[in-house]
Amino acid sequence: MTKTDPFKGFHSNPQIIRLAVTMYVRFPLSLRNVEDLLRGRSIEISNETVRFWWNRFGPLFAAAIRRKRAQKIRCLRKFAAVHASVCNQINQEHHLYSRDTY
Numbered sequence: 311m312t313k314t315d316p317f318k319g320f321h322s323n324p325q326i327i328r329l330a331v332t333m334y335v336r337f338p339l340s341l342r343n344v345e346d347l348l349r350g351r352s353i354e355i356s357n358e359t360v361r362f363w364w365n366r367f368g369p370l371f372a373a374a375i376r377r378k379r380a381q382k383i384r385c386l387r388k389f390a391a392v393h394a395s396v397c398n399q400i401n402q403e404h405h406l407y408s409r410d411t412y
Contacts (some may be wrong), residue, residue, distance in 0.1 A: 316370055326353055330360050331367050 317324040326348075333346050341357035341364075348355055 316367065324357070327363050327367060330355070331363050331371060334360060334364055335368070335371070
C-alpha cells in the first residue's frame with residue numbers, strides 16, 4: 311500500500327504548513343494572530359491560507375496525534391501489567407506480617 315503525499319500540489323513548504331496549523335491548534339490563537347506570528351518569521355501568508363490549511367490538514371494531523379496517543383497508552387498499559395506482576399511477586403507475603411513487625 312503506497313502512501314500519497316498530502317502536500318502534493320502545494321507551493322508552500324510542508325514544514326510551514328505544519329507550523330501554521332500547529333500554532334493555530336496548540337495555542338488559543340486566531341487566524342490573524344497566526345498570520346502575524348508567521349510574518350514575524352518572514353513568512354508572508356494570509357489568514358485565509360491558514361484557514362484553508364486547517365480545513366485540509368487539521369483532520370490529518372489530528373488522526374496522527376490520536377495514533378501516537380493510542381500507541382503510548384498501549385505501552386503504558388503493558389508496563390503497568392508487568393510492573394504489577396513483579397511487585398506482586400516481591401510483596402507476596404506482606405499480608406502475613408503485622409504492622410508493627412513490618
